[in-house]
Amino acid sequence: MYIIVVGGGKIGFYLTTALLNEGHEVLVLEKDARRCDFITEQLGSVVQRGDGCEARTLAEVGTERANMLIAVTDEDEDNLVACQVAKHMFKVPRTIARINNPKNEKLFKKLGIDVTVSSTSIILEHIEEEVPTHPLVHLLTLTGGGLEIVEVKIPENSRAVGKKVKDIAIPPDSVICLMIGKSGALVPTGDTILEGNARVIAVTRPEAEVALRVALTE
């Protein structure tokens, strides 16, 4: 595939390295001359100095035959415009934009950007997973289904401790799939007794999250 990467910062550089390793034809557009020299030194002649939001630059690098354009600068507006110009002037079939402000996700989708990747949200989720006191952690959002997989730690003083799974008020559309306690991980049945300090993996809906957390932690 021919892939154009807009922005040769850290993300652009490592993304390009990975795409080249997979055997794709990649071209990076980067405004900064020194950054261009660095990328050329490391990866060979895969970089063109220029503004990836400008139609002229995109025309020079043969964007009309690109299969994909990925915009990963640290400015949301630049990523949006690069993708829109690629899509509407050069008919690039697939455009991907990095988003820094998670609030922009809705706008980008509405404006026809095929895929958005919110680095801020991803980093936040990873940090949340590592914060031990956080009672409910998002592990995975299942695309399209409206369901998510979460992890909840049952505190020692929770009313759920010592009760059977079937006796606690788990919200509809939520299922406890795994309990990781003192004796290891087990797939619970209705008769399994919930342990204090155990971690529970559950499938739920975003709107049922609070009820699930309350049922297990309070």
Added chain:
Amino acid sequence: MKVVIMGCGRVGAQLAAMLDADGHKVTILDVEPYSFRRLPNDFKGTALGGDGTDEDSLKKAGIEEADAFVAVTQGDNRNVMAAQIAKHIFNVPKVACRIYDPLREELYRTLGLEAISPTKIGAQLLKDVVLG
């Protein structure tokens, strides 16, 4: 008419002053409050520190009740993005933006934005002077 202007540079400030003098309700946004020095002393509208590409700042500026939105910051892409937020998220009836790059201006015109390229207009005026 309620108008929100993003960017208090020379053009933004001048436009705000003109609309204000005509009796319109103007709110002007800029990330750098020092820019508001360009507004005339008798400006009766609201000057608000904030980023017009951020939905919350736009809400604070009253975008939800605005009849018109104008994006005139120094950045073409910022103007384009703010204008599209105003048009597609907040459904502001009249949205205008400045795009210096003539090629981008053409593209966004075809995508339905009221875009103005001072580069194109300025060059044309100067050409008329040179040849006139």
